[in-house]
Amino acid sequence: MSTHAPVARVNGLVKDFRIPGGRVLRAVDGVSFEVGRGETLGLVGESGSGKSTVARMLIRLDRPTAGSVEFEGADITALRGAALRRQVRRRMAMVFQSSSTSLNPYQRVGEVLAEPLRVHRVGEAGARGRAVETMMERVGLDPAFAGRYPRELSGGQRQRVGIARALMLDPSLIVADEPTASLDVSVQAQVVNLLQDLQRDLGLSYLFITHDLGLVRHLSHRVAVMYLGRLVEVGDTAQVFAEPAHPYAAMLVSMRRQAEHRILPAGEIPSPIDRPSGCVFRSRCPIAQARCERDVPPLVEIAPGRRAACHFPGELRPGGTDAPVHVPAAPPLVAPLTSQKGR
Structure with a gap:
């Protein structure tokens, strides 16, 4: 570390x-x-x-x-x-487990990625579009996919969109x-x-x-x-x-x-x-002893x-x-x- x-x-x-x-x-x-x-x-x-x-x-x-x-x-x-x-x-950003539910199905990929920039008022419309294209390339997405809806992508492609969205605000x-x-x-x-x-x-x-x-x-x-x-x-x-x-x-x-x-x-x-009581694992632990039932191990x-x-x-x-x-x-x-x- x-x-x-x-x-x-x-x-x-x-x-x-x-x-x-x-x-x-x-x-x-x-x-x-x-x-x-x-x-x-x-x-x-x-x-x-x-x-x-x-x-x-x-x-x-x-x-x-x-x-x-x-x-x-x-x-x-x-x-x-x-x-x-x-x-x-x-x-700080989050990448969720399910790309099918974490992406807005009514937004195109380009809109999904531009939304963090718009909400936080980062850049003008043209600059946001260029930032979206750059980020899509960075995560291995063809920028031509910006016009597609999440349902038109595979699971792996959607998860790349989720990663790209998390990175949009650096x-x-x-x-x-x-x-x-x-x-x-x-x-x-x-x-x-x-x-x-x-x-x-x-x-x-x-x-x-x-x-x-x-x-x-x-x-x-x-x-x-x-x-x-x-x-x-x-x-x-x-x-x-x-x-x-x-x-x-x-x-x-x-x-x-x-x-x-x-x-x-x-x-x-x-x-x-x-x-x-005591150690939370003691009821399943093969080496638990009386102390484990009585005292919480720090x-x-x-x-x-x-x-x-x-x-x-x-x-x-x-x-x-x-x-x-x-x-x-x-x-x-x-x-x-x-x-x-x-x-």
Whole structure:
């Protein structure tokens, strides 16, 4: 990670939702991490772990119940109106999972891409049109597609539109929430390689949310593992994959190994409405002891750059040889999409 001040830092984020019966669902519970400049932080965990809720609070689509969000050195937790638009909306953007629902079906591609410039009053009409063409070429879209509607494009092409839209205002941080989940493997590789090229060329920072450990290992500099609303491990990606410290991280890593070396958690993930006492993972953990039921393990530094929330870090490790990560090569960055029909 960069030695400079982080581009974003979240401190003790909590998000509660009121549900019928007067009960409270705590979706996120005391999450803290930072994203360095030019860094990709992978955020992983099972569905329902709170990853997307964290992303929405970071980008200020949701306000946290407690905790704070800092971006480019300023506390943006309580910003509203013009200050929110100036300090956050122009400098931070999101790439959504579903390109078919995140793009306005009644706008042509050129209108979708020009809208951020128009809303923020950047440039004149002619300059906006040229900026749209330049951005389409940068993400590998034929500028002739500006006159098409999203429904006339393939899933991979639509996701490139989503990435282009996120880049239109020259942000420093991109929050990518499962951006490849709805794409087939070969198109996933193209999108991932495009994101890496853009990061290299533009100095972008990414919070990359996914459940695909292969993508995390290929793309992320560091990884943060979430379980039931809490961070359980944070560290350098290579280190976490080689020697996971938290039992849940060890189980995730083991899923990429041969069947005889996999570690399967017991039972089902508990309800966030009725969490286990002590460690949230203890009801499924094969090395849990009495202390785990009684005491909540804090997320503490166990080695330089490594944090884990476990009373017995490193005692459960997957065996065997890690499966290789296969990411097919992408086509040239600005290859016209007429040569990628159906992708």
